[in-house]
Amino acid sequence: MNADDLRTRAAALDEQHAATDLRDRFDLPDGVVYLDGNSLGALPRGVAERVRDVVEREWGRDLIASWNTHDWWDAPLRVGDRVGRLVGAAPGQVVVGESTSVRLHQALHAAAAMRPRRRTVLTDPGSFPTDLYMVDAVAAQVGWTVEHVVPQDVPGRLAGTDDVAAVLLSHVDYRVGRLWDMAGITRAAHDAGALAVWDLCHTAGAVPVGLDEHGVDLAVGCTYKYLNGGPGSPAYLYVARRHQESFANVLAGWQGHADPFAMSPGYRPATGISRARVGTTPMLSLLALEAALDAFDGVEVADVRARSLSLTAFLRKCVEALVPDVEIASPHEDARRGSQVALRHPDAYGVTQALIARGVVGDFRSPDVVRLGVAAPYLTHAQMLTAALELAAVLAGGEQHDERWAARSTVT
Numbered sequence: 001m002n003a004d005d006l007r008t009r010a011a012a013l014d015e016q017h018a019a020t021d022l023r024d025r026f027d028l029p030d031g032v033v034y035l036d037g038n039s040l041g042a043l044p045r046g047v048a049e050r051v052r053d054v055v056e057r058e059w060g061r062d063l064i065a066s067w068n069t070h071d072w073w074d075a076p077l078r079v080g081d082r083v084g085r086l087v088g089a090a091p092g093q094v095v096v097g098e099s100t101s102v103r104l105h106q107a108l109h110a111a112a113a114m115r116p117r118r119r120t121v122l123t124d125p126g127s128f129p130t131d132l133y134m135v136d137a138v139a140a141q142v143g144w145t146v147e148h149v150v151p152q153d154v155p156g157r158l159a160g161t162d163d164v165a166a167v168l169l170s171h172v173d174y175r176v177g178r179l180w181d182m183a184g185i186t187r188a189a190h191d192a193g194a195l196a197v198w199d200l201c202h203t204a205g206a207v208p209v210g211l212d213e214h215g216v217d218l219a220v221g222c223t224y225k226y227l228n229g230g231p232g233s234p235a236y237l238y239v240a241r242r243h244q245e246s247f248a249n250v251l252a253g254w255q256g257h258a259d260p261f262a263m264s265p266g267y268r269p270a271t272g273i274s275r276a277r278v279g280t281t282p283m284l285s286l287l288a289l290e291a292a293l294d295a296f297d298g299v300e301v302a303d304v305r306a307r308s309l310s311l312t313a314f315l316r317k318c319v320e321a322l323v324p325d326v327e328i329a330s331p332h333e334d335a336r337r338g339s340q341v342a343l344r345h346p347d348a349y350g351v352t353q354a355l356i357a358r359g360v361v362g363d364f365r366s367p368d369v370v371r372l373g374v375a376a377p378y379l380t381h382a383q384m385l386t387a388a389l390e391l392a393a394v395l396a397g398g399e400q401h402d403e404r405w406a407a408r409s410t411v412t
C-alpha cells in the first residue's frame with residue numbers, strides 16, 4: 001500500500017473504532033503524536049482542577065481534618081480498588097502507594113516468607129533493571145539463588161521440581177513489548193508449589209490482566225504509564241485475598257499496623273490488604289491519580305485492548321509499507337504483543353530524537369530500540385500513519401545523524 005491507500009485505510013479504521021476514541025478525555029498539545037504513554041501517560045482532563053481543589057480547599061482550608069472529612073486516610077485502598085478493577089482484582093486486594101521498586105521488595109520478601117524452605121527464585125534476564133536489582137537484593141537477604149530463565153522456558157524449568165519459591169516476571173516486556181502467558185505460567189508455578197509474582201507496569205490500563213481469574217499470588221505495577229497518574233504517581237501492590245493473612249510486610253510501617261492511632265510500641269499487622277501499607281502516601285499524587293482514573297470510567301480494558309491491537313497492527317503495516325528496511329522487534333501476532341511497536345535501528349537514539357523534533361514522541365531504550373508506545377484511548381490510526389511518514393522522512397534525510405543528538409540527555 002502507498003501513503004494514499006494507507007490514509008484511506010486509516011480513516012476507515014478510525015471510523016470503525018470511533019466508540020473507543022477517548023481523546024476528549026485528555027489534554028494533549030496540538031500537533032504532537034504522543035507515543036510515550038507507556039512511560040508517562042498523558043494528562044487526563046479534570047486532573048489539574050482536582051489537584052487545585054485538593055491543594056486550596058482540602059489542604060489549604062480544611063487542613064488536617066481532611067484526613068477524616070475527605071477520607072485521605074483510606075485513599076490508598078479506595079484508589080487501590082479502582083486500579084483493581086482495571087487489572088481484574090476484586091475489591092480489597094490492591095493498595096496504592098510507594099514506588100514499584102518498593103512494592104517489588106515487599107512482594108518478594110512476602111513470597112520468601114510464604115515458601116520458607118525453598119531456595120530458588122526465577123526471573124527473566126531481560127526484565128526492567130529495577131526488577132532485576134530488587135530480586136538480587138532480596139535474594140541476598142533471604143538466601144535465595146536467582147535463576148535467569150526466559151519466560152517461555154519457565155514452565156519447562158518448573159516441571160517436576162520443588163525448589164522454586166517464586167517466579168517474578170513482567171506481563172509485558174518493557175523493551176519490545178512481548179506479552180507473556182500469565183495464565184499458563186501462573187499455573188505452571190502453582191503446579192510446582194511456587195508463587196507467581198507479576199509486574200504489570202506495561203499492561204495495567206492497556207491489556208486485560210485477570211489477576212483473580214488466573215489465581216496470581218502477588219502483583220505490582222506503576223500508575224504513571226497507561227494509567228496516566230502523572231509523573232511519579234504511586235505504585236500498587238496486589239495481594240490475593242487467600243494470602244493476606246500470611247502476608248509478612250518486610251516494611252512494617254505504622255500505616256500497616258492494626259491500630260495505627262493506638263501508637264503502640266510493638267508492630268501488630270492490620271488484617272486485609274491494609275497490612276501492606278507502609279508510610280504516608282504523597283497525597284497530592286495519589287489524589288491526582290484518583291482523578292486521572294476517571295478517564296477509564298465506563299471503559300472496559302478489553303475495549304481499550306481491541307483498539308490498541310488495531311492501532312499497533314496498523315502502525316506495523318505503515319512501517320512495513322513506508323520504511324521496509326526498518327526491523328520491527330515487537331511480535332507480529334496479536335496474542336503475543338503488548339501495546340507498543342518497537343523498532344530496531346543502529347542509530348536508535350538519533351532516530352528517536354529526530355522523530356521527537358518532528359512531533360512524534362517515542363523513546364529510546366538501550367542499545368538499539370526506538371520504542372513507540374501506543375496508549376490507545378488517546379491515539380488514532382491517522383496518527384500511526386503520521387508516525388510512519390515522519391520516520392520515513394527522518395531516515396530519508398539522515399536526520400538521525402544530526403549533531404544535536406550526539407550527546408544523550410539524562411532521560412532517554
Ligand SMILES: *Cc1c(COP(=O)(O)O)cnc(C)c1O
Nearest residue numbers: 099100101128170174199201222
Ligand atoms: C516503569 C517500570 C518500573 C518503575 O519502577 P519505579 O520504582 O516505579 O520507578 C519498574 N518495573 C517495570 C517493569 C517498569 O516498566
